[in-house]
Amino acid sequence: MLFEYAVEPQAIGSSWQNFRYLIEKFGFDRGRLISRFPKKWEREVYAAAAEMKPVERARLEIALNQAKESKLVRSGRPYDPAMGSWLQNAIAQQAVAPFHAIIAAQNPAAHPQVVKVDEVDENHPLMVSAHTWEVERVGVTLASALSPLLKSAKSVLFVDRFFDISKAPYQETLKACLEAVQAAGGASVRCEIHFCDHDKRPPPEIIERDAHKWIQGILPVGMSLTLFSWKERAGGADFHARYLLTDVGGINVEAGFSAEGAHQMVQLGLLPVALAQRRLNAFMRNSTVYDLVGPVLEVRSDGSVHRT
Numbered sequence: 001m002l003f004e005y006a007v008e009p010q011a012i013g014s015s016w017q018n019f020r021y022l023i024e025k026f027g028f029d030r031g032r033l034i035s036r037f038p039k040k041w042e043r044e045v046y047a048a049a050a051e052m053k054p055v056e057r058a059r060l061e062i063a064l065n066q067a068k069e070s071k072l073v074r075s076g077r078p079y080d081p082a083m084g085s086w087l088q089n090a091i092a093q094q095a096v097a098p099f100h101a102i103i104a105a106q107n108p109a110a111h112p113q114v115v116k117v118d119e120v121d122e123n124h125p126l127m128v129s130a131h132t133w134e135v136e137r138v139g140v141t142l143a144s145a146l147s148p149l150l151k152s153a154k155s156v157l158f159v160d161r162f163f164d165i166s167k168a169p170y171q172e173t174l175k176a177c178l179e180a181v182q183a184a185g186g187a188s189v190r191c192e193i194h195f196c197d198h199d200k201r202p203p204p205e206i207i208e209r210d211a212h213k214w215i216q217g218i219l220p221v222g223m224s225l226t227l228f229s230w231k232e233r234a235g236g237a238d239f240h241a242r243y244l245l246t247d248v249g250g251i252n253v254e255a256g257f258s259a260e261g262a263h264q265m266v267q268l269g270l271l272p273v274a275l276a277q278r279r280l281n282a283f284m285r286n287s288t289v290y291d292l293v294g295p296v297l298e299v300r301s302d303g304s305v306h307r308t
Helices: 016-023 041-048 054-070 086-093 139-150 168-184 204-214 273-282
Strands: 003-007 032-036 072-074 101-104 114-116 132-137 155-159 190-196 224-232 243-246 250-253 261-270 290-292 297-300 305-307
Touching (some): 032 041, 041 054, 086 101, 139 168, 139 250, 139 261, 168 190, 204 305
Antiparallel strands (some): 243 250, 297 305
C-alpha cells in the first residue's frame, strides 16, 4: 500500500547516517512516501545538515534532488510555526488529515503514531507496508488507492487491453482518476490510455465522431486524453497485464480498470522501479514490444479529437 509519513527535517538531516538510513526506506516501490511537511521540507532538511562534513552534505543534496521524483509527495496541510515545534504541528494534523505515522527524533508525549528514529526498521508495525492489497472495484475506491501516484506524476498511462472510454464501467474509474490528476497538476499532466486492438472496439472514425459524448463530465476542463491502440507481435510478448504507469512509479491493477461494483475486488501490486520503467518503455510510440495500430487520437476536454 502507499502510506504517507511526516518525517522531521531536523531528525533526518541531523547526520549522514540518519539520512541515508531513513531515505532508503521510502519510495513508490516501497509503499512509503515522505510528505512535504512543511511545504519547503527539502530546504529544512538541507538546513539541518549544516554541521555535516562538506562531502556528506553534497551527497545529501544530490539524494534530496533524486528523492523529489520518487519519494516525496505534496502534503497540502497547513504548517504554523506559531503553534510550536515541527512535532507539535505534525501531531496536530493527526486530528485533521492524519499521516500514516510521524517519524521524529523524540516522542516526549509517547504519542502512539510517532516513531522515533532509533526505532525505525522494516518490522515496526507502523513501517510495515504490504506491496499487494485488494480494493473494491468502484471508481472512487480505485482512484483513492492510486491517488499518490496520480497526484505526483507528470505522465499517467492507463494500460488495460479492454479499456474502452465508451463503456460506463471504464468511464467511472477514469472520471475519478482524472479528478485526482486535476487536483494536483491538471492540464500539465500527460494522460494516456493504452489498449489492445480487437474487432469489437470502436474504430477511430467512431471515436472521432462520438468521443465528445463519452468524455462529457469526465475529462476536466483544459485536460486531454491520448488513446493508443496496440496489437501483439507474432511470437512476441502478450498484452495481458493491466497497469497504472507513471514517470514516478507503477502499480499492477490485476483485473483492470472497469468499475464492476463493490461486490468484486481487484488486487493491486507495487512495481519495482526497474520493472515499472520497462513496462513504460514498452508503450512508447517507437515500442519494439508491440505494434501500434492506426492513428493515435488525442481527445480534448472541448470534445474535439485530433490525430497525432
